Amino acid sequence: MQRAFSYRIAAFLVEVLLILAGLLFLVPFYFLLVNSVKTFGEILTHAAAWPTAFHFSNYAAAWESIDFPSAFGNSLLVTLVSNVLLLLISSMAAYQMVRNNTLFNRILFGLIVSAMVIPFQSIMLPLMEISNMLSLNNSIAGLILCYLGFGAPLSVFLFHGFIKTVPLEIEQAARVDGSNRYGVFFRVVLPLLQPMMITVLILNTLWIWNDYLLPSLILTYPDKRTIPIATYTLFGQYTKQWDLALPALVLGILPIVIFFLALQKYIVSGIAAGAVKG
Template identity: 55%
Template sequence: METKPYKGSTLLLEIIGVLLALLFLVPFYFLVSNSFKKYGDILLDSAALPNPWTVANFTRAWDIMNFPASFMNSLVITVSTIVGLAIICSMGAYRMVRHSSKYNNILFMLFVMAMVIPFQSIMIPLIKVASWLNLTGSIPGLWFAYLGFGSSMTIFLYHGFVKSIPLEIEEAATVDGCSPYGVFWRIVFPLLKPMTVTIIILNSLWVWNDFLLPNMMLGEAQRTIPMSTYAFFGQYTKQWDLALAGLVMGVLPILAFFLTLQRHIIEGITAGSVKG
């Protein structure tokens, strides 16, 4: 196999890539390093390494945030949302693609248009409707809101991916006696794995880190990790040492989850889930 010569332009691109990577990693350096400092050391020199290193911030933040309860609330909300979006939106997108009609096309365009509506413009009507339906102050109410806000982008992504699946595969399964639901769950949905993993990652990052919607709809007993971290920022004081430690504890689970699923994305792409 002939290898291409190493050019100066390649070296320049690699240097630019390294510099961009360092630029994006700088905030993580400040987050992690300052989480191990005392409050006075953060104010004195936030860019220096901790001296001495202390884990007292993490133990105090763990207790103040009631981290196990906040973690479970965030986990339940995130998992239930991404499962609901993956199931409902994949079926909806499949129906719109395989049973194309004027009404399905109009419905799909409505979902696409809904993607550009900013949340801030509808949050007050949303809270009024949720209060009227007794959905505020509960995790199920927040789950329904997330399904509504996340369905537009999820259906849009699934819609484009379903088009790439050859119709002959489904016709062959139907001839073999597979029911319509069997065709979708046994044939189509496994072929959607690369897009499903991508959707899981995008929606997990969004739901796990979201603060505004849970803060508007949940009560004190259902606090998520972002809501618990916000408790360190008062009107007159900001406990940066505890807040940064809480942010590190909140970032680690979703970071590990992202790195784990990243491998599956690469596997799905290289395998070429659909072969025409």
């Protein structure tokens, strides 16, 4: 009885600590939201205080300053097209490697996975040279192509582990019914990959939507800017327009926060399923 009581006390203390840790992680969001409706002077003098007046006009000014509709459209286009291509190409590549377990495919899979440990900063200069050579600069299509290259290793790795859990007997039954290789994949295997597809979709969306470094290297024209690049224009060398930058940050992260909260339950289940060894 005493042991059970001690266990409940320990569990309660752990829950309290976790709640406090969660609140600690929410502190930056408090500063962001509270200061986004303050005047520039009030942000500098009383950053942690509650606003004396709510200046929601900051959002309208930020909307116009960074041309939010254009930046939002560019970010949405890049994120959607990159995700669709990554899901399709990575799932097909992983399926081929799993179902044709040859020495070549094993070596190829090892090379793809090893690409995940290469720091992006170490290949920035070669990337710029190649992009200039292929005329990919200031092109949405060029940026999408770069995201395919950098996003494929993790996506292939996750799909590779998940496909190992798909029973081979289901595919054999489909072949007996007359389906060819493509029919088996698109009609049988692809629907079974839905949990992992949602996981890959969430992880790549969070990365692509919030990425600053790669778009800043590829895109320089104002009409091609994504939301992170457009927001960065409010931070100059000598002045920082906090009364515009903070509302712009809220506008930029709001769509991705809604997207994440709507699909977060699939992350753990998908990654756990992909970690199962076939």
